[in-house]
Amino acid sequence: MTATTPATAPATTAQPRRFRLRLTRNRKARAGLLILAVYAFVAIFGPTLVTHLLGQSPTAFTGQVLAPPSAEHWLGTNQDGVDVFAQLIWGTRSSLLVGLIAASTSTVLSVLVGLVGGYYGGVLDQVLGAVTNVFLVLPGLPLVIVLAGYLQGRGGSIAVAIVIGVTGWAWGARSKRIQTVSLRNRDFVTNAKLMGERDARVMGAEILPNLLPVISSTLMLAVVTSILAVSGLEFLGIGDVNTVSWGSMLRQAQERQALFSGAWWWFVPPGAAITLLGAAAGLVNFGVDEITNPRLRVPRAPRVKGGRA
Amino acid sequence: MTSPTDERPTDERSAGRPVPARRADDRPVLAARDVTVHFPTKGGAVHALDGVSLALHRGRTHAVVGESGSGKSTLARTLALVQQPTAGTVELHGAPVEAARRRRQRREFAATVQLVLQDPFSSLNPLHPVRYLLSRPLLLHRPKMPAEQLETEMLQLLERVALVPARRFLDARPHELSGGQRQRVAIARALAVRPDVILGDELISMLDVSLRLEVLNLLATLRDEEGLAMLYITHDIATARYFADEITVLYAGEVVETGSGEDVTQTPAHPYTRLLVESSPDPSPESLAAGPGGDGERPRADAVAAEPPDLISPPSGCRFHPRCPLARPRCAEASPPSVEVDDGHRARCWALTDDEQYQRGSAA
Numbered sequence: 001m002t003a004t005t006p007a008t009a010p011a012t013t014a015q016p017r018r019f020r021l022r023l024t025r026n027r028k029a030r031a032g033l034l035i036l037a038v039y040a041f042v043a044i045f046g047p048t049l050v051t052h053l054l055g056q057s058p059t060a061f062t063g064q065v066l067a068p069p070s071a072e073h074w075l076g077t078n079q080d081g082v083d084v085f086a087q088l089i090w091g092t093r094s095s096l097l098v099g100l101i102a103a104s105t106s107t108v109l110s111v112l113v114g115l116v117g118g119y120y121g122g123v124l125d126q127v128l129g130a131v132t133n134v135f136l137v138l139p140g141l142p143l144v145i146v147l148a149g150y151l152q153g154r155g156g157s158i159a160v161a162i163v164i165g166v167t168g169w170a171w172g173a174r175s176k177r178i179q180t181v182s183l184r185n186r187d188f189v190t191n192a193k194l195m196g197e198r199d200a201r202v203m204g205a206e207i208l209p210n211l212l213p214v215i216s217s218t219l220m221l222a223v224v225t226s227i228l229a230v231s232g233l234e235f236l237g238i239g240d241v242n243t244v245s246w247g248s249m250l251r252q253a254q255e256r257q258a259l260f261s262g263a264w265w266w267f268v269p270p271g272a273a274i275t276l277l278g279a280a281a282g283l284v285n286f287g288v289d290e291i292t293n294p295r296l297r298v299p300r301a302p303r304v305k306g307g308r309a
Numbered sequence: 310m311t312s313p314t315d316e317r318p319t320d321e322r323s324a325g326r327p328v329p330a331r332r333a334d335d336r337p338v339l340a341a342r343d344v345t346v347h348f349p350t351k352g353g354a355v356h357a358l359d360g361v362s363l364a365l366h367r368g369r370t371h372a373v374v375g376e377s378g379s380g381k382s383t384l385a386r387t388l389a390l391v392q393q394p395t396a397g398t399v400e401l402h403g404a405p406v407e408a409a410r411r412r413r414q415r416r417e418f419a420a421t422v423q424l425v426l427q428d429p430f431s432s433l434n435p436l437h438p439v440r441y442l443l444s445r446p447l448l449l450h451r452p453k454m455p456a457e458q459l460e461t462e463m464l465q466l467l468e469r470v471a472l473v474p475a476r477r478f479l480d481a482r483p484h485e486l487s488g489g490q491r492q493r494v495a496i497a498r499a500l501a502v503r504p505d506v507i508l509g510d511e512l513i514s515m516l517d518v519s520l521r522l523e524v525l526n527l528l529a530t531l532r533d534e535e536g537l538a539m540l541y542i543t544h545d546i547a548t549a550r551y552f553a554d555e556i557t558v559l560y561a562g563e564v565v566e567t568g569s570g571e572d573v574t575q576t577p578a579h580p581y582t583r584l585l586v587e588s589s590p591d592p593s594p595e596s597l598a599a600g601p602g603g604d605g606e607r608p609r610a611d612a613v614a615a616e617p618p619d620l621i622s623p624p625s626g627c628r629f630h631p632r633c634p635l636a637r638p639r640c641a642e643a644s645p646p647s648v649e650v651d652d653g654h655r656a657r658c659w660a661l662t663d664d665e666q667y668q669r670g671s672a673a
Binding site for chain 2 (some may be wrong): 016080127187188190191192193194195196198199205209210
């Protein structure tokens with residue numbers, strides 16, 4: 001997609017209308033991106049800051065058990081006497097990493113399968129369609145549980161993420177294939193082919209950018225569902241037990257009956273973190289939709305209207 | 310300039326209208342020879358084109374006129390090698406060209422023949438700026454072009470289609486342009502490869518009426534200045550008359566009349582062409598009732614209001630006979646031969662062979 005803007009940039013009066021810039025101009029996308037940026041910042045720098053500035057660790061015993069939030073322990077401590085805030089920050093890093101890896105795996109797979117199958121059609125399409133259908137009817141969760149249990153010792157949470165990605169691409173591939181089929185016979189694609197463009201370029205530069213709304217909507221959805229899936233696995237005790245994550249925090253809170261002891265500070269923060277991330281992903285999704293589909297956009301400045309009757 | 314062949318001689322552009330009269334040795338740039346296109350369907354083959362021949366000459370416009378379903382777009386697509394003919398050949402500079410399956414063949418063919426599609430709203434990828442749309446054909450056909458030259462060429466292309474100031478249009482995206490501007494971008498993109506032939510499929514039908522003349526004049530200028538051969542497909546015989554040197558009238562996939570624009574529109578020989586001319590722009594019964602004021606064989610409104618022809622099992626004999634005001638028993642039995650009404654003006658109608666009075670009427 002970076003290839004769509006030629007590198008030569010003359011001094012023109014017209015504004016450069018790059019995708020990135022327009023994404024920050026859209027209010028919904030901006031709000032979503034801001035939240036995502038905070039998450040990313042926390043995931044990258046949070047653990048270091050918590051260790052050095054607050055002197056907290058996600059595993060160390062603090063001396064206080066089930067203490068409510070205080071100036072010293074911002075989100076209190078859990079039954080093991082560990083600082084919940086520190087756990088939440090560390091959990092953000094591992095949860096985001098796993099979610100992103102799983103989501104990119106499934107998105108890349110679904111785009112490849114959908115685009116290639118939809119564009120070429122014929123036997124290739126039928127084979128890819130059959131594979132897609134097989135992955136659709138595979139019972140996802142049991143498969144993930146089995147594979148994750150098997151891979152636990154071998155690759156940790158990264159392996160689990162890839163398993164989630166590999167089992168979750170089929171729906172996305174279907175929607176991308178359908179979109180590709182509808183774009184394949186559009187005039188601008190015919191024109192590119194007539195001009196003698198390579199198939200890879202027709203797919204990459206003509207069709208793929210038009211799939212962006214579908215891709216971004218499934219990507220954001222995939223990030224959220226992957227995080228939910230990983231959290232779910234960890235909640236069930238199947239994920240990597242040594243990592244501190246939102247899922248493992250929730251599992252501990254459930255096992256130690258945090259609800260009955262009224263320790264809301266133990267389970268509300270990881271739940272809220274997942275929810276807010278989902279909301280942010282949704283906002284970005286709406287924004288991308290508006291940008292890539294000009295018809296959804298509200299015009300800001302008067303412009304020359306098309307003459308379609 | 311990377312090579313001396315990059316530039317056309319400039320004196321050619323300023324030479325004014327180089328319209329040669331039709332000469333015997335005037336070899337067509339692109340031609341269709343007895344092209345037949347059938348589309349197989351479950352109910353039988355759709356006869357989109359049957360034995361259509363047509364030639365495009367340098368510096369001249371050939372209009373193909375016909376109603377929806379007459380096969381005009383199929384003809385354009387066949388000439389552009391998008392559609393493979395069931396029978397017959399497409400000839401480029403007199404040599405038959407095979408269907409361009411390979412990318413290299415497509416690119417070579419596209420360097421000579423460019424198809425401009427009807428709908429400028431779907432022929433330009435909405436996500437690409439004009440800069441990208443114009444740079445692709447330039448780079449595909451001359452891959453080593455340096456960036457500054459690319460820039461200059463793109464600006465020149467935009468100026469040639471009267472999109473000025475060109476720099477402002479370079480970074481615009483299709484949705485920021487009007488229909489007429491978009492179609493001019495599409496024309497500029499076709500011109501980028503310096504083709505010899507432009508195939509225009511209903512180029513102006515999606516444009517506002519006020520913009521149509523502008524685009525037609527632009528095309529006429531380009532044709533005259535660069536000696537382009539042009540195929541102009543339209544359902545509107547009035548613009549064909551204004552713009553084209555030759556007109557071919559298609560009905561239900563067959564050529565019913567062909568000749569110079571003047572002859573076909575002033576003295577139409579085939580009853581279908583007459584109806585088109587008389588009722589231009591739309592063949593309504595009211596305008597037909599006014600009649601040609603001619604030879605007593607006034608077309609009957611009810612004959613014309615009939616259904617369009619079924620292309621899976623086309624009418625026997627002359628395909629126009631179920632709607633023809635002059636239909637006689639013979640018309641349903643055999644397909645009429647091509648009759649030379651005048652020099653280079655041919656039509657296929659039994660009335661031309663049988664009917665003295667009709668011939669005189671058409672020649673008048």
